[in-house]
Amino acid sequence: MFNIHDPYLFEDELAEDDRMIMEAAREYCQANLEPRALRGNQDEIFDPEIPKEMADMGLLGASIAEEYGGGGASQTAYGLIAREVERVDSGYRSFMSVQSSLVMVPIEKFGTEEQKKQYLPKLASAEMIGCFGLTEPDHGSDPSSMVTRAVPTDGGWVLNGAKTWITNSPIADVAIVWAKVKEEEEDVIRGFIVETSWKGVSTPHIKDKMSLRASETGELVFQDVFVPETHMFPDIRGLKGPFTCLNSARYGIAWGTVGAAEFCYERSRTYVGERKQFGHPLAANQLPQTKLANMLTDITTMQLLAWRLGQLRDAGKVDPAMISLAKRHNVGKALDIARVARDMHGGNGVTGDYRVIHHVINLESVNTYEGTYDIHGLILGREITGIQAFVPKG
Template sequence: MGEMGFYAPNLDGYGLPNVSETAYGLLMQELEACDSGLRSMASVQGALVMYPIHAFGSEAQKERWLPALGAGEAVGCFGLTEPEHGSNPSAMETTAEPDGDEYVLNGSKTWITNSPIADVAVVWARDHGEDGTPVRGFLVETDRDGVTTNEIDEKLSLRASITGEISLRNVRVPAESRLPGVEGMKGPLSCLTQARYGIAWGAVGAARNCFETAREYATDREQFDQPIGGFQMQQDKLAEMATQITTSQLLAHRLAGLKERGDLRPQHVSMAKRNNVRMARDQARVAREMLGGNGITTDYPPMRHMANMETVYTYEGTHDIHTLILGEDLTGMQAYQ
């Protein structure tokens, strides 16, 4: 993917392609048509690691990391979620204590895509060297003393994605490792907005692959002396699948238009992520139904997509949290505080 320019292709400079947001979205759609884990790899590398370096990093940080990450010569991960703080990341307990010209980091992060294979982690921690201990980002090489990145195995969803933890035990990093351009939750949340944009597109790809599989199966599989696609019940399912997928794809295109002209708000992304992932989750199930018993085998992708969507439905802001984000925007009242 690095050789093809798939990592952060919508960013400019440092050898990056600087394609349009629509082109980037279409790329995420095609990657997830293969597997959500493949799109997750590209999303994390580009939107959660390269984007914060590009947006908030020093020139030295950009020159060191962006070309290597863009080429796939280095792998990054994004350390925000903690064992006790998922939907409420602002309650994070990971700390960064200043000590001379260094910081000492302590804490734990979990459900971190790519961490077992990462060369660098963007770690969000509370900076105890400033009033109010604001959240700041730190670039932490994973081969530093005190860093461990154990893999989380035996997953039943997103099995093609390498997932792990980040344990930080008195990890010393130079002060220059801190991202200088942002403080507070604006930093990690702005990264998540970028990644969720890609998810809104990617989910459409997974659903489309399920639809194409079901349609092909319906025209080939014969029962009662005719292809099952000739029965009204199967045509009803295909018609509804095509409508739901097309509607979600149009929402993604609208999102791209807003992003390209600078009018995109996080709430727009919440609506699209929430709607499109729910749609893909539902349509994967319908496609599996149409394949009958064959649908539970590894010969066909819908059940794999269906299992993957359980993760996508939960990560990068759960479906329920995005619902409450929209509710707050519509009413002015926050229901989750």
């Protein structure tokens, strides 16, 4: 029997643990997040109960080691969770991705034993909320030219600079901050764990955002902030640090957007089945049928890409360009699907009730953040041709 939600039956191929985690996440998201999604987006509410609920379900730091309060689950499981959360709202998934991939992953991978013990359990239980500071007002796709800088002082560092487009910053207790330091006359990017309650740290909220409205976004501003030596990651240097985190988050996005696309497809399928015009359901017409066929074909490629990428990550065989390929393809296709879904809903497509336009505008951000669609094209282009084209030759 042809399964119109999973045509190539990828869910059958999942390990039992992963499938159980997927189903539990789906149950939680549909029961607890879906009912909040419309108002959350419309009124820019990120319900402060959500982090605690996600923590109780074990969705924060799902693939972090159990000894630090994580779930000890596979990379595939982490991806499947992202898919279920983003089926509801990319904003909720953004919150979860940042906490798990951009905050807990670097602490687990680069942190000292003390740093791991101090922060990971509290981040897993949502006692602390984290954010990630890399992007700066004038340095987006080109983070290596960042101006945030830490200079040595007695017992630690003094941090100055500003970061922007920081998901979770207004509600964060802790920030992973990437800043330049001088080492043997060279500028090197190093990572710091900065608590937002420290003197000199401010986290202004970014107002009038038209996308990802159910997620908090802000800035991180550092004015002569003293960071103790114990809060620097000891060994990691250069962009490899932040890129390791971004690879993990981008991998989550490749999965998350599968959920968003599936939502839009499912809503469209239901809508054209129920909506009658000229005496027949819209679904009885050729145009809606082929639109749905296109959606499902694209969703199938998205599912299979994400699933295979998860296997590769679990097997430790992943190259960053593989993640670029999936992030770029899946977000692009999800955005196409959401736009077509909006169109298929006619006038109803612009109302909140059907929530397809909500996904369209969210996905506009997702297409841009964590490496834009075009930047990932350039990463792939460099791999294919051997020539980097980031720096214009004009």
